[in-house]
Amino acid sequence: MAKKSAEISPCMPSANAVVSCRGEDGSDNALVVGYVSNCSFDPPMVMVGIVPSRYSHGLVRQNPCFVVHFARADQKEAWDYLGSESGRDGDKLKHLGLTVEDGAVVNAPVITDFPVAVECTVVDSIVTGSHEMFVGRIEHVHADEEFINAEGRLDLSDADLI
Ligand SMILES: Cc1cc2nc3c(=O)[nH]c(=O)nc-3n(C[C@H](O)[C@H](O)[C@H](O)COP(=O)(O)O)c2cc1C
Structure with missing residues (x-):
């Protein structure tokens, strides 16, 4: 198949997640x-x-x-809100009626409505251009039982995620 040059752009297929955080005022x-x-x-x-x-x-x-969360396909409404409204204008988690618990290890909220939550501590960051990439060491992984296999590992192969 003949190849053509495409416009240079960030073209890697990406995952999508809901990332939660907590300010120093809680x-x-x-x-x-x-x-x-x-x-x-x-x-x-x-x-x-x-x-x-x-x-x-x-x-x-x-x-x-x-905390990095994966959302189910049927959680699109919350997803769209979290991805378009700003916390500057109000408490987005409260507005959506989401259930929040303290992290097991880190001082950030775990949103239990989402099926998977991965707690991370920032160990480094780099400003790459438009984004600051925060590197997080994984401290704890929470997942709905159905997504943990017999070996205790996260298995999202059958998950209908966004
Ligand atoms: C599919 C999708 C992907 C997004 N990816 C990013 C991203 O990688 N980094 C980012 O800073 N914002 C991203 N955004 C935008 C933020 O989620 C959005 O601006 C949000 O309202 C910011 O909320 P905040 O001001 O409460 O932090 C994305 C939005 C959508 C819908």
């Missing part, structure tokens, strides 16, 4: 992040890219930890 927030990826197998780490103008960016800078 206020909780979450946003949708498309720039999310594994970045180390050992120790297990992920990175999330947050634009400095986002309200969440300041919260992660104040209190360097976050």
Whole structure:
């Protein structure tokens, strides 16, 4: 098949997640992040890219930890809200009636409505351009029972996620 040149753009297929965070005053927030990826197998780490103008960016800078959540396809309404409204204008989690618990390890909210939550401590960050990539060491993984296999590992192969 003949190849053509395409426009240069961030073209890697990306995962999508809801990333929650907590300011130093204890206020909780979450946003949708498309720039999310594994970045180390050992120790297990992920990175999330947050634009400095986002309200969440300041919260992660104040209190360097976050929780990465995966959402089910039927949670699109909450997803759209978290990915378009800003925590600057009000408490998004309260508005959506989401259930929030303290992290098991990190000082950030775990949104229990979502089937998977991955608690992370920020160990580094790099401003790549439009985004600051926060590298998070995975501290704890919560998942609905159906997504944990017989070996105790997360298995999302049958999950209908956004
Ligand atoms: C599909 C999707 C992917 C997004 N990816 C990112 C992202 O990778 N980084 C980012 O900072 N914002 C991203 N956004 C935008 C934020 O989620 C959005 O601006 C949000 O309202 C910011 O909330 P905040 O101001 O409360 O932090 C994305 C939005 C959508 C819908």
